[in-house]
Amino acid sequence: MSNKIYFTPGPSQLFYTFEEHLKKALFNDIPSISHRSAVFIKILEETTGALKELLALPDGYNIYFLNSANEAWDRIILNLVEKSSHHFVNGAFSKKFYDFALAYNKSSSITQVNDGASFDNWDIPGEAELIGLTKNETSVGHSFLEEEIQHLRGKYPSKLIALDIVSAAPSLPINFEHIDSAYFSVQKAFGMPSGLGIWIVNEKCHEIALNRSKTTSLGSYRTLPNLKKFGDKHQTPETPNMLFIYILGKIAQDILQMGVKRMRNDTTYKAAILNQAIEDHPLLSHFVESIKHRSKTTIVAKTERASEILEFLNKKGLVIGTGYGAHKENHIRFANFPTHSKESVEMLCDLLEKIE
Amino acid sequence: MSNKIYFTPGPSQLFYTFEEHLKKALFNDIPSISHRSAVFIKILEETTGALKELLALPDGYNIYFLNSANEAWDRIILNLVEKSSHHFVNGAFSKKFYDFALAYNKSSSITQVNDGASFDNWDIPGEAELIGLTKNETSVGHSFLEEEIQHLRGKYPSKLIALDIVSAAPSLPINFEHIDSAYFSVQKAFGMPSGLGIWIVNEKCHEIALNRSKTTSLGSYRTLPNLKKFGDKHQTPETPNMLFIYILGKIAQDILQMGVKRMRNDTTYKAAILNQAIEDHPLLSHFVESIKHRSKTTIVAKTERASEILEFLNKKGLVIGTGYGAHKENHIRFANFPTHSKESVEMLCDLLEKIE
Numbered sequence: 001m002s003n004k005i006y007f008t009p010g011p012s013q014l015f016y017t018f019e020e021h022l023k024k025a026l027f028n029d030i031p032s033i034s035h036r037s038a039v040f041i042k043i044l045e046e047t048t049g050a051l052k053e054l055l056a057l058p059d060g061y062n063i064y065f066l067n068s069a070n071e072a073w074d075r076i077i078l079n080l081v082e083k084s085s086h087h088f089v090n091g092a093f094s095k096k097f098y099d100f101a102l103a104y105n106k107s108s109s110i111t112q113v114n115d116g117a118s119f120d121n122w123d124i125p126g127e128a129e130l131i132g133l134t135k136n137e138t139s140v141g142h143s144f145l146e147e148e149i150q151h152l153r154g155k156y157p158s159k160l161i162a163l164d165i166v167s168a169a170p171s172l173p174i175n176f177e178h179i180d181s182a183y184f185s186v187q188k189a190f191g192m193p194s195g196l197g198i199w200i201v202n203e204k205c206h207e208i209a210l211n212r213s214k215t216t217s218l219g220s221y222r223t224l225p226n227l228k229k230f231g232d233k234h235q236t237p238e239t240p241n242m243l244f245i246y247i248l249g250k251i252a253q254d255i256l257q258m259g260v261k262r263m264r265n266d267t268t269y270k271a272a273i274l275n276q277a278i279e280d281h282p283l284l285s286h287f288v289e290s291i292k293h294r295s296k297t298t299i300v301a302k303t304e305r306a307s308e309i310l311e312f313l314n315k316k317g318l319v320i321g322t323g324y325g326a327h328k329e330n331h332i333r334f335a336n337f338p339t340h341s342k343e344s345v346e347m348l349c350d351l352l353e354k355i356e
Numbered sequence: 357m358s359n360k361i362y363f364t365p366g367p368s369q370l371f372y373t374f375e376e377h378l379k380k381a382l383f384n385d386i387p388s389i390s391h392r393s394a395v396f397i398k399i400l401e402e403t404t405g406a407l408k409e410l411l412a413l414p415d416g417y418n419i420y421f422l423n424s425a426n427e428a429w430d431r432i433i434l435n436l437v438e439k440s441s442h443h444f445v446n447g448a449f450s451k452k453f454y455d456f457a458l459a460y461n462k463s464s465s466i467t468q469v470n471d472g473a474s475f476d477n478w479d480i481p482g483e484a485e486l487i488g489l490t491k492n493e494t495s496v497g498h499s500f501l502e503e504e505i506q507h508l509r510g511k512y513p514s515k516l517i518a519l520d521i522v523s524a525a526p527s528l529p530i531n532f533e534h535i536d537s538a539y540f541s542v543q544k545a546f547g548m549p550s551g552l553g554i555w556i557v558n559e560k561c562h563e564i565a566l567n568r569s570k571t572t573s574l575g576s577y578r579t580l581p582n583l584k585k586f587g588d589k590h591q592t593p594e595t596p597n598m599l600f601i602y603i604l605g606k607i608a609q610d611i612l613q614m615g616v617k618r619m620r621n622d623t624t625y626k627a628a629i630l631n632q633a634i635e636d637h638p639l640l641s642h643f644v645e646s647i648k649h650r651s652k653t654t655i656v657a658k659t660e661r662a663s664e665i666l667e668f669l670n671k672k673g674l675v676i677g678t679g680y681g682a683h684k685e686n687h688i689r690f691a692n693f694p695t696h697s698k699e700s701v702e703m704l705c706d707l708l709e710k711i712e
Contacts, residue, residue: 011387032367220455220456
């Protein structure tokens with residue numbers, strides 16, 4: 001790795017043990033062994049086990065390996081939505097999930113507010129089978145509250161809830177009892193290269209998919225019934241990204257070893273000093289107005305001098321994120337992931353202070 | 357890497373420059389940069405360019421990045437087949453493509469012969485829109501001849517031909533003028549870890565997909581029109597496996613540098629000595645009877661003492677492949693990929709001779 005530190009919201013800085021695990025994987029020929037071998041079956045079991053423990057998944061929740069969060073949107077619509085889903089949209093990624101539903105000709109519906117705004121209307125059309133929520137809207141730094149998810153769960157107990165936990169897991173605690181499915185990609189808070197997505201589903205999802213599969217095609221190799229058939233044996237339908245599955249398990253074990261509570265306390269501390277740095281700064285202000293909805297892992301500031309700030313920090317070796325999409329020119333984004341040390345975030349805050 | 361040499365037909369031995377490119381990628385922060393950055397756009401352009409040159413793709417053939425050959429089967433059926441495809445099946449992988457078509461409720465048809473046997477009936481139902489062929493049936497070591505593909509092309513000029521070039525590309529020359537689409541995964545002859553698939557399509561495929569997209573859903577992020585929309589800008593719809601795309605391009609450049617002709621001559625030489633070793637061996641005989649249909653890159657021998665031979669070679673540090681599926685106990689498979697040096701194959705032949 002170079003001497004730069006990437007505070008970009010993903011792809012981001014690699015986890016600090018990434019290279020060590022990579023070397024060990026190569027030494028042990030992980031990329032050359034068979035994906036049907038006992039060695040790889042054990043690796044898949046270990047990675048799944050470490051993720052289940054790290055995310056505190058309740059019994060009955062299964063983990064499957066995809067290649068991106070985009071693919072998770074695709075699989076969720078194909079497997080779990082017959083006619084309609086409903087999407088709470090306040091940024092580019094929550095919107096994209098809705099667009100995927102439309103691409104499959106679903107008559108899906110949307111509750112849309114301004115980017116980064118919070119929701120106050122929780123009504124959903126009766127026909128919606130699944131509710132799409134975004135724990136952490138990476139494009140603008142808005143975070144869904146646990147009590148909002150819980151409220152929807154109580155109000156619509158028969159609808160499925162699919163929660164986007166990209167750039168949220170494992171930094172933010174999530175109560176999986178309130179949701180049926182969740183998904184993330186590994187190039188955010190897990191500090192890995194892109195190319196692997198994780199899809200979590202509960203028994204209810206499996207039942208719905210199995211029932212639908214009797215009359216409808218849910219796809220080919222990565223239908224839920226097929227993922228379960230192989231997953232129950234700690235295998236995958238196809239030859240997966242074995243190297244990344246191995247390393248993801250090792251990173252999950254490292255975070256468990258470090259202590260989940262400590263990692264989350266650090267996340268809170270780093271978010272607090274970054275938030276303070278934004279508040280104190282004459283050129284910056286928070287984009288998300290509601291304090292309690294501000295993401296701890298993707299902190300977004302408005303500024304009229306975005307490119308100048310990016311360049312200043314870049315010269316000091318710190319790479320921060322531009323705004324996303326329409327906000328490219330007047331937002332800056334800071335990732336706050338487990339690999340970002342307290343010292344590096346303190347340095348970032350100190351440098352921000354120097355920009356006048 | 358350990359001291360072992362993997363002659364398994366994939367995942368297989370890593371390409372001998374793999375680690376060097378990996379180190380450089382990490383030093384240059386390839387896993388941390390944005391997939392929308394100018395740097396990555398250039399990488400994608402370079403990888404695409406190197407592959408086009410290496411495979412001698414004619415103008416009008418585009419390259420897209422998927423995650424496996426399984427995904428290519430899936431995307432081909434979704435994008436290019438309205439009602440029916442036809443599949444020439446003589447092994448597990450050609451069969452699987454047919455199964456994918458059935459999973460999507462297509463009324464597809466099949467010409468099936470015994471595993472490893474050649475075809476003599478080239479008739480295809482009129483309703484088939486696409487013909488699925490397998491250049492190299494990795495499960496049993498049968499290779500389709502260029503003149504057979506050409507014969508089908510001449511006989512059915514209006515049907516699409518999709519050619520599976522898994523474990524064939526880049527070792528075996530392929531005349532892309534005779535086919536409309538091809539696909540492979542990188543963990544075979546390109547000597548990379550699994551997790552990346554390459555899909556090649558021509559203009560005719562794009563036209564068909566675009567037309568079909570007006571009335572039917574072809575999927576979401578990886579429909580052909582969407583892949584083309586992003587691909588034309590040297591981008592991908594989603595955050596792809598950037599690290600592997602970078603390394604694949606470098607390996608393609610290395611093979612170009614070494615000389616495609618030399619690599620293919622070496623492939624022929626190594627196949628010849630391996631074939632001779634099988635013929636001379638009292639415990640081994642060729643599984644594919646037709647000499648001209650024997651694969652040069654996946655050489656399959658019948659034997660009643662498979663596990664014993666595997667174990668003997670394994671103790672010497674050479675890992676060879678078991679038989680596939682039903683042939684697990686009485687086949688052995690040898691990969692002959694660009695990363696396998698002539699010396700290593702000579703050593704393999706010498707060791708085989710010692711088994712009595």
